[in-house]
Amino acid sequence: MSATRTPRTVRASRPSRPTRPIMAVLDWLGRRWALRVLWELRDGALAFRALQERCDAVSPTVLNERLRELREAGVVELQAVGGYVLTTDGQALGAVLLPLHRWAEQWGRRGRARPEARRVRTRRAP
Amino acid sequence: MSATRTPRTVRASRPSRPTRPIMAVLDWLGRRWALRVLWELRDGALAFRALQERCDAVSPTVLNERLRELREAGVVELQAVGGYVLTTDGQALGAVLLPLHRWAEQWGRRGRARPEARRVRTRRAP
DNA sequence: ACCCGTGCTACGGATTCCGTAGCGATATGA
Protein backbone atom coordinates (compact mmCIF):
# COMPACT_ATOMS: atom_id res chain seq x y z
CA MET A 1 0.00 0.00 0.00
CA SER A 2 2.32 2.60 1.18
CA ALA A 3 5.15 3.89 -0.87
CA THR A 4 7.43 4.35 2.09
CA ARG A 5 9.63 1.57 3.26
CA THR A 6 9.56 1.92 6.99
CA PRO A 7 7.50 4.19 9.20
CA ARG A 8 10.53 4.76 11.38
CA THR A 9 8.16 5.26 14.26
CA VAL A 10 9.52 8.05 16.32
CA ARG A 11 6.29 8.95 18.01
CA ALA A 12 4.04 6.69 20.03
CA SER A 13 6.65 5.99 22.61
CA ARG A 14 5.61 8.52 25.23
CA PRO A 15 2.20 7.26 26.22
CA SER A 16 1.64 9.05 29.51
CA ARG A 17 4.57 11.13 30.60
CA PRO A 18 3.30 13.21 33.50
CA THR A 19 4.89 16.37 32.17
CA ARG A 20 7.20 17.07 35.04
CA PRO A 21 7.65 20.66 36.15
CA ILE A 22 11.19 20.63 34.83
CA MET A 23 9.84 20.05 31.34
CA ALA A 24 7.51 23.01 31.63
CA VAL A 25 10.30 25.18 32.97
CA LEU A 26 12.72 24.13 30.26
CA ASP A 27 10.01 25.02 27.79
CA TRP A 28 9.18 28.61 28.76
CA LEU A 29 12.73 29.27 29.94
CA GLY A 30 14.03 28.18 26.56
CA ARG A 31 12.29 30.92 24.64
CA ARG A 32 14.12 33.85 23.21
CA TRP A 33 15.15 36.50 25.76
CA ALA A 34 13.58 34.70 28.71
CA LEU A 35 16.90 33.77 30.29
CA ARG A 36 18.33 37.15 29.40
CA VAL A 37 15.51 39.00 31.12
CA LEU A 38 16.08 37.04 34.32
CA TRP A 39 19.77 37.74 34.07
CA GLU A 40 19.32 41.49 33.60
CA LEU A 41 16.90 41.71 36.51
CA ARG A 42 19.28 39.96 38.89
CA ASP A 43 20.61 43.22 40.36
CA GLY A 44 17.32 44.96 40.94
CA ALA A 45 14.31 46.51 39.32
CA LEU A 46 14.35 47.83 35.78
CA ALA A 47 11.78 49.81 33.87
CA PHE A 48 10.38 48.44 30.63
CA ARG A 49 12.52 50.53 28.34
CA ALA A 50 15.62 50.14 30.47
CA LEU A 51 15.15 46.40 30.31
CA GLN A 52 14.64 46.56 26.57
CA GLU A 53 17.81 48.58 26.28
CA ARG A 54 19.86 45.98 28.11
CA CYS A 55 18.49 43.13 26.04
CA ASP A 56 20.12 44.33 22.82
CA ALA A 57 17.09 46.51 22.10
CA VAL A 58 14.75 43.57 21.75
CA SER A 59 11.45 44.48 20.18
CA PRO A 60 8.84 45.56 22.72
CA THR A 61 6.41 43.02 21.36
CA VAL A 62 8.51 40.05 22.36
CA LEU A 63 9.70 41.66 25.56
CA ASN A 64 6.16 42.27 26.69
CA GLU A 65 5.19 38.71 25.84
CA ARG A 66 8.09 37.26 27.82
CA LEU A 67 7.31 39.51 30.74
CA ARG A 68 3.73 38.38 30.68
CA GLU A 69 4.78 34.74 30.71
CA LEU A 70 7.26 35.35 33.48
CA ARG A 71 4.57 37.14 35.47
CA GLU A 72 2.16 34.25 34.95
CA ALA A 73 4.90 31.92 36.11
CA GLY A 74 5.26 34.09 39.20
CA VAL A 75 8.94 34.89 38.83
CA VAL A 76 8.69 38.59 37.99
CA GLU A 77 6.22 41.29 38.89
CA LEU A 78 5.55 44.88 37.96
CA GLN A 79 5.64 47.08 40.99
CA ALA A 80 3.79 50.37 41.25
CA VAL A 81 6.96 52.38 40.94
CA GLY A 82 10.36 51.35 39.72
CA GLY A 83 9.44 48.90 37.02
CA TYR A 84 9.90 45.14 36.85
CA VAL A 85 11.50 43.14 39.61
CA LEU A 86 12.09 39.50 40.49
CA THR A 87 9.76 37.89 43.00
CA THR A 88 11.07 35.66 45.76
CA ASP A 89 10.73 32.64 43.48
CA GLY A 90 12.35 34.64 40.73
CA GLN A 91 15.35 35.46 42.87
CA ALA A 92 15.77 31.78 43.67
CA LEU A 93 15.65 31.05 39.97
CA GLY A 94 18.10 33.84 39.26
CA ALA A 95 20.48 32.31 41.76
CA VAL A 96 20.66 29.27 39.50
CA LEU A 97 22.15 31.49 36.83
CA LEU A 98 25.20 32.29 38.93
CA PRO A 99 26.82 28.87 38.45
CA LEU A 100 25.94 29.25 34.80
CA HIS A 101 27.81 32.53 34.78
CA ARG A 102 30.90 30.90 36.25
CA TRP A 103 30.66 28.11 33.71
CA ALA A 104 30.35 30.62 30.90
CA GLU A 105 33.44 32.51 32.04
CA GLN A 106 35.57 29.38 31.97
CA TRP A 107 33.96 28.33 28.73
CA GLY A 108 34.89 31.69 27.23
CA ARG A 109 38.44 31.37 28.46
CA ARG A 110 38.78 28.10 26.60
CA GLY A 111 38.30 29.95 23.38
CA ARG A 112 34.88 28.62 22.60
CA ALA A 113 33.17 30.81 20.07
CA ARG A 114 29.47 31.41 19.93
CA PRO A 115 27.91 29.19 17.31
CA GLU A 116 27.68 31.54 14.41
CA ALA A 117 24.52 32.62 12.69
CA ARG A 118 22.54 29.86 11.13
CA ARG A 119 22.47 29.36 7.40
CA VAL A 120 20.11 31.59 5.54
CA ARG A 121 17.18 29.77 4.08
CA THR A 122 17.88 29.24 0.42
CA ARG A 123 15.62 31.70 -1.29
CA ARG A 124 14.47 30.88 -4.75
CA ALA A 125 14.54 33.62 -7.37
CA PRO A 126 11.36 35.76 -7.43
CA MET B 1 11.13 65.21 8.32
CA SER B 2 9.97 62.78 10.85
CA ALA B 3 6.41 62.84 12.00
CA THR B 4 7.18 61.33 15.35
CA ARG B 5 7.29 63.37 18.46
CA THR B 6 10.16 61.84 20.32
CA PRO B 7 12.74 59.36 19.17
CA ARG B 8 12.50 57.58 22.50
CA THR B 9 16.00 56.43 21.86
CA VAL B 10 16.26 52.92 23.06
CA ARG B 11 19.31 52.08 21.05
CA ALA B 12 22.60 53.93 21.05
CA SER B 13 23.22 53.22 24.67
CA ARG B 14 25.38 50.12 24.29
CA PRO B 15 28.30 51.52 22.36
CA SER B 16 30.92 48.89 23.02
CA ARG B 17 29.78 46.09 25.26
CA PRO B 18 32.42 43.41 24.99
CA THR B 19 29.85 40.66 24.57
CA ARG B 20 30.59 38.70 27.68
CA PRO B 21 30.56 34.93 27.42
CA ILE B 22 27.45 34.78 29.56
CA MET B 23 25.58 36.74 26.89
CA ALA B 24 26.66 34.32 24.20
CA VAL B 25 25.67 31.36 26.36
CA LEU B 26 22.30 32.84 27.23
CA ASP B 27 21.80 33.33 23.52
CA TRP B 28 22.39 29.84 22.15
CA LEU B 29 21.14 28.21 25.34
CA GLY B 30 17.89 30.14 25.03
CA ARG B 31 16.90 28.57 21.75
CA ARG B 32 14.16 26.05 21.44
CA TRP B 33 15.11 22.53 22.64
CA ALA B 34 18.69 23.47 23.53
CA LEU B 35 18.15 23.18 27.28
CA ARG B 36 15.99 20.12 26.78
CA VAL B 37 18.70 18.33 24.79
CA LEU B 38 21.23 18.94 27.55
CA TRP B 39 18.72 17.70 30.09
CA GLU B 40 17.99 14.50 28.19
CA LEU B 41 21.67 13.74 27.70
CA ARG B 42 22.47 14.10 31.39
CA ASP B 43 22.25 10.36 32.06
CA GLY B 44 24.34 9.16 29.15
CA ALA B 45 24.58 8.83 25.41
CA LEU B 46 21.53 8.83 23.18
CA ALA B 47 21.19 8.14 19.49
CA PHE B 48 19.72 10.77 17.22
CA ARG B 49 16.29 9.23 16.99
CA ALA B 50 16.19 8.26 20.64
CA LEU B 51 16.99 11.85 21.52
CA GLN B 52 14.33 13.07 19.15
CA GLU B 53 11.87 10.72 20.80
CA ARG B 54 12.54 12.11 24.25
CA CYS B 55 12.23 15.69 23.10
CA ASP B 56 8.52 15.39 22.34
CA ALA B 57 9.36 14.20 18.83
CA VAL B 58 10.95 17.46 17.84
CA SER B 59 11.50 17.78 14.12
CA PRO B 60 14.86 16.40 12.98
CA THR B 61 15.64 19.68 11.26
CA VAL B 62 15.73 21.66 14.47
CA LEU B 63 17.28 18.87 16.49
CA ASN B 64 20.14 18.60 14.05
CA GLU B 65 20.65 22.35 14.10
CA ARG B 66 20.77 22.45 17.89
CA LEU B 67 23.15 19.51 17.99
CA ARG B 68 25.39 21.26 15.52
CA GLU B 69 25.43 24.40 17.64
CA LEU B 70 26.07 22.41 20.79
CA ARG B 71 28.91 20.59 19.07
CA GLU B 72 30.41 23.88 17.91
CA ALA B 73 30.13 25.11 21.47
CA GLY B 74 31.99 22.01 22.58
CA VAL B 75 29.41 20.70 25.01
CA VAL B 76 28.18 17.75 22.96
CA GLU B 77 29.93 15.33 20.65
CA LEU B 78 28.96 12.46 18.42
CA GLN B 79 30.94 9.37 19.27
CA ALA B 80 31.67 6.64 16.78
CA VAL B 81 29.21 4.28 18.40
CA GLY B 82 26.42 5.00 20.84
CA GLY B 83 25.23 8.35 19.58
CA TYR B 84 25.48 11.77 21.17
CA VAL B 85 27.05 12.37 24.54
CA LEU B 86 28.03 15.31 26.72
CA THR B 87 31.66 16.35 26.74
CA THR B 88 33.46 17.23 29.95
CA ASP B 89 32.39 20.84 29.56
CA GLY B 90 28.92 19.65 28.74
CA GLN B 91 28.69 17.62 31.90
CA ALA B 92 29.71 20.65 33.93
CA LEU B 93 26.99 22.61 32.18
CA GLY B 94 24.49 19.83 32.77
CA ALA B 95 25.32 19.97 36.47
CA VAL B 96 24.00 23.51 36.48
CA LEU B 97 20.62 22.12 35.52
CA LEU B 98 20.32 20.11 38.73
CA PRO B 99 19.58 23.16 40.93
CA LEU B 100 17.16 24.21 38.23
CA HIS B 101 15.46 20.84 38.58
CA ARG B 102 15.07 21.29 42.34
CA TRP B 103 13.71 24.80 41.79
CA ALA B 104 11.24 23.52 39.23
CA GLU B 105 9.97 20.82 41.59
CA GLN B 106 9.20 23.35 44.30
CA TRP B 107 7.80 25.72 41.72
CA GLY B 108 5.47 22.98 40.52
CA ARG B 109 4.39 22.22 44.07
CA ARG B 110 3.29 25.81 44.52
CA GLY B 111 0.72 25.32 41.83
CA ARG B 112 2.42 27.38 39.22
CA ALA B 113 1.06 26.53 35.81
CA ARG B 114 3.06 26.73 32.63
CA PRO B 115 2.29 30.01 30.89
CA GLU B 116 -0.29 28.91 28.42
CA ALA B 117 0.07 29.08 24.70
CA ARG B 118 0.51 32.56 23.41
CA ARG B 119 -2.42 34.33 21.87
CA VAL B 120 -2.95 33.85 18.21
CA ARG B 121 -2.09 36.90 16.19
CA THR B 122 -5.17 39.13 16.28
CA ARG B 123 -6.57 38.94 12.84
CA ARG B 124 -9.00 41.65 11.89
CA ALA B 125 -12.26 40.67 10.24
CA PRO B 126 -11.96 40.32 6.48
C1' DA C 1 -0.55 74.22 27.20
C1' DC C 2 3.23 71.86 26.42
C1' DC C 3 7.24 68.33 27.16
C1' DC C 4 8.79 64.12 28.63
C1' DG C 5 8.67 59.41 30.38
C1' DT C 6 5.90 55.37 31.57
C1' DG C 7 3.97 50.65 29.88
C1' DC C 8 2.32 48.72 25.98
C1' DT C 9 0.10 47.72 21.17
C1' DA C 10 -0.26 47.39 15.70
C1' DC C 11 1.44 45.55 11.79
C1' DG C 12 4.11 44.10 7.84
C1' DG C 13 8.14 41.68 6.71
C1' DA C 14 11.96 38.51 8.03
C1' DT C 15 13.30 34.51 10.50
C1' DT C 16 12.61 30.26 12.80
C1' DC C 17 10.12 26.14 13.71
C1' DC C 18 7.31 22.20 12.58
C1' DG C 19 5.65 17.88 10.06
C1' DT C 20 6.39 14.72 6.70
C1' DA C 21 8.98 12.31 3.35
C1' DG C 22 13.01 10.43 2.04
C1' DC C 23 18.33 9.91 0.97
C1' DG C 24 23.06 7.77 1.49
C1' DA C 25 25.68 4.80 4.30
C1' DT C 26 26.11 0.78 7.04
C1' DA C 27 24.74 -3.63 9.18
C1' DT C 28 22.48 -8.03 9.30
C1' DG C 29 20.29 -12.03 7.68
C1' DA C 30 18.55 -15.27 4.05
Place this chain on the structure above:
DNA sequence: TCATATCGCTACGGAATCCGTAGCACGGGT
Protein backbone atom coordinates in the same frame (compact mmCIF):
# COMPACT_ATOMS: atom_id res chain seq x y z
C1' DT D 1 23.42 -10.83 -3.74
C1' DC D 2 19.33 -9.05 -2.52
C1' DA D 3 16.21 -7.51 0.91
C1' DT D 4 15.42 -5.41 5.09
C1' DA D 5 16.50 -2.27 9.06
C1' DT D 6 18.53 1.32 11.35
C1' DC D 7 21.78 4.98 11.48
C1' DG D 8 22.44 10.31 11.02
C1' DC D 9 20.68 13.70 8.45
C1' DT D 10 18.37 16.70 4.61
C1' DA D 11 14.38 18.95 1.60
C1' DC D 12 10.60 21.61 1.57
C1' DG D 13 6.16 23.87 2.20
C1' DG D 14 3.30 25.83 5.62
C1' DA D 15 2.67 27.53 10.36
C1' DA D 16 4.32 30.01 14.26
C1' DT D 17 7.42 33.30 16.14
C1' DC D 18 10.38 37.29 16.05
C1' DC D 19 11.90 41.79 14.58
C1' DG D 20 11.72 46.93 13.50
C1' DT D 21 9.23 50.89 13.41
C1' DA D 22 5.53 53.77 14.61
C1' DG D 23 2.52 55.30 17.80
C1' DC D 24 -1.33 55.35 21.62
C1' DA D 25 -3.08 56.39 26.42
C1' DC D 26 -1.81 57.98 30.73
C1' DG D 27 0.55 60.66 34.25
C1' DG D 28 3.95 64.12 36.26
C1' DG D 29 6.55 68.37 35.74
C1' DT D 30 7.06 73.18 34.25
